[in-house]
Amino acid sequence: MAKSKLVNANEKIAESVVGGCKKIEESVIGGYKKIEENVVGGYKKIEDGAVGGFNKIADKFVDSFLTKEGESVEEARERLAREQKAAMEKNVQQAQDAAVCADRKAGIR
16 A cells, blocks of 8 residues: 555656646747747738838839830839730740751751
8 A cells, every 4th residue: 555655646746747847848839939920020021111112112113214104103014024025935936946047057957
């Protein structure tokens, strides 16, 4: 019987130690999560500010130098995107034509 009292006391101590470790673990993890949320939140605020500032400057530049008369900034951006896409397609076609021409001269095609 003395052994069982000792075993019971040991089990209670073990349960207390394990419970205490779990509480410490949960509080440490909770602290890290709060730090992570604050860091990520701060980064997002900085990122939003930087992107917003860049977009304001870009809009002002487009408005000042790239818009045509009576054209909004959004319309100018769409027009420029279309022009850039057309130029890229033209360049690709020219490169393909040049490759075919070079192959013909070399007797490959």
